[in-house]
């Protein structure tokens with residue numbers, strides 16, 4: 001008897017330039033496991049539940065059949081509907097233990113915003129721009145139905161049996177510290193969330209209190225997935241694709257090229273993160289693009305710092321600037337990292 005196929009459904013999002021997100025429906029006998037669940041829609045009478053139900057129906061299931069909800073990471077486009085869905089189905093929510101940090105942030109958005117404004121101030125973002133940039137979170141929050149913690153806390157390494165087949169939970173920190181992929185060794189199929197996307201290089205951003213070196217975590221996680229040699233990837237956004245290893249190599253090249261660019265600039269003269277972000281992303285016009293550019297630049301700086309290639313000093317105006325300190329190789333696997341701290 002062969003188990004039924006996993007079906008991926010695009011749910012509409014329409015926030016901050018994110019068009020849609022993938023929900024994957026994995027049949028499990030009379031029941032069904034879903035992976036990622038899209039956003040809560042405060043503007044729709046049904047809160048967006050209808051689109052999700054239609055997706056389930058397309059796979060031959062109804063809401064009452066949902067017996068397990070897996071969320072690849074607690075970004076609101078993947079997780080916003082989870083609380084509502086738990087109310088409607090009674091199903092448990094499986095997420096990585098580190099998604100606690102995201103839940104904490106959603107419970108205390110004012111603290112998160114203040115922390116981000118502090119970071120921006122330290123790195124040279126002007127006062128007028130600071131509040132606008134820190135408001136990124138505010139724009140997403142209405143699409144979060146409620147803050148729900150994992151009922152089953154994943155660590156990576158678990159095996160979920162769904163429809164008589166094994167799915168391995170693979171912890172893939174980087175895009176988000178609590179990110180997991182689901183891997184079917186039988187089908188050589190990866191549900192990649194935002195770890196691996198077609199067309200775009202997934203953003204890897206630094207945020208104080210989260211991963212101290214998220215870009216290194218991300219590159220390590222990419223290599224972990226490449227070792228599995230997936231034949232097919234169902235990504236969190238966009239269409240399924242093959243040649244995962246080719247895609248991973250392209251993303252690795254892209255990230256390492258950017259690291260080299262940042263390092264080359266700092267070798268010429270000291271830079272602030274704001275200056276580097278402008279250098280790297282010339283067309284970051286919208287607030288959320290600029291916010292992303294600065295947070296990504298911070299991730300590059302963290303990587304270079306933990307590599308021993310750059311160091312920080314404080315200018316007379318109180319802004320951090322970064323100067324070159326050594327010729328350490330950049331493409332190295334992670335060792336032990338220091339506890340979360342600056343940049």
Ligand SMILES: [Zn+2]
Nearest residue numbers: 073075175194
């Ligand atoms: Zn994400």
